[in-house]
Structures are given as structure tokens and as C-alpha cells.
Amino acid sequence: MPESASVSKTQPINLAQKAALIEQQWSPRVVAEMNDYQFKVVRIEGEFIWHAHPETDEAFLVLEGTLRIDLPGRSVHVGAGELYVVPRGIEHRTAAQGEAKLMMIEPRGILNTGHEGGARTADSDVWI
Numbered sequence: 001m002p003e004s005a006s007v008s009k010t011q012p013i014n015l016a017q018k019a020a021l022i023e024q025q026w027s028p029r030v031v032a033e034m035n036d037y038q039f040k041v042v043r044i045e046g047e048f049i050w051h052a053h054p055e056t057d058e059a060f061l062v063l064e065g066t067l068r069i070d071l072p073g074r075s076v077h078v079g080a081g082e083l084y085v086v087p088r089g090i091e092h093r094t095a096a097q098g099e100a101k102l103m104m105i106e107p108r109g110i111l112n113t114g115h116e117g118g119a120r121t122a123d124s125d126v127w128i
């Protein structure tokens with residue numbers, strides 16, 4: 001049976017190890033792709049900016065710490081091992097008291113600041 005080179009080299013991805021390699025907070029790094037979706041790991045602390053993604057939902061899986069997601073009129077707290085999906089077009093702001101480590105799942109090319117732009121915009125599609 002033919003086996004492609006890429007498959008034979010594939011190894012499991014350790015999310016905690018990937019997170020530990022990231023030098024800067026608020027800098028999402030791609031660890032895997034599935035079809036046109038990317039799995040990104042990020043370390044965050046403090047508050048991000050309000051933004052929305054008109055073209056897509058955005059999923060957050062908390063690896064370590066507690067993520068607060070501010071939404072219109074309320075906040076949700078997402079603990080380690082928990083998942084939250086922000087629906088497309090909904091304004092949101094992520095935050096963490098102390099550091100939190102997250103995995104985000106969203107289509108390739110989505111910017112962390114949505115259409116807000118500005119200084120907090122990280123390069124997208126950077127692998128680690």
C-alpha cells in the first residue's frame with residue numbers, strides 16, 4: 001500500500017509543548033490544519049480589544065488557566081478543558097487574569113482583531 005511521505009512523518013501534536021514555545025503573549029501560532037480550518041495555540045494575559053468576525057464563528061478551547069470572554073451584556077468564564085464558540089458577527093473581547101493558554105479553531109486567514117485592525121493585530125498563518 002503506498003504511503004505518502006507527509007503521512008509517514010506525522011507525529012502527535014502536544015499542545016502544552018507548543019504553547020511553551022511561544023515567546024510572546026497574544027501571538028497565535030498555527031499547530032495544525034484540517035481542510036481550510038486552523039488550530040492555533042496562544043498565550044494571553046490581560047485584556048484584548050473588542051472585535052467581531054463577520055465571516056466566521058470562532059472556537060476557544062482552554063488548555064490552562066481561565067479565559068473570560070466579554071460578550072454584549074455579559075461575560076462567560078471558560079476553564080481548562082472547556083470549550084466556547086463565539087458565533088459569527090458577535091462582538092467579543094477575550095481576557096485573562098494571570099496567564100491563560102488556549103487553542104483557537106477557525107478558518108485559515110482570520111485575523112485576531114477581526115476588522116478592527118490596529119496595533120494588537122498579530123500576523124496570521126505563523127506556524128510553530
Ligand code: NI
Nearest residue numbers: 051053058112
Ligand atoms: Ni475574535
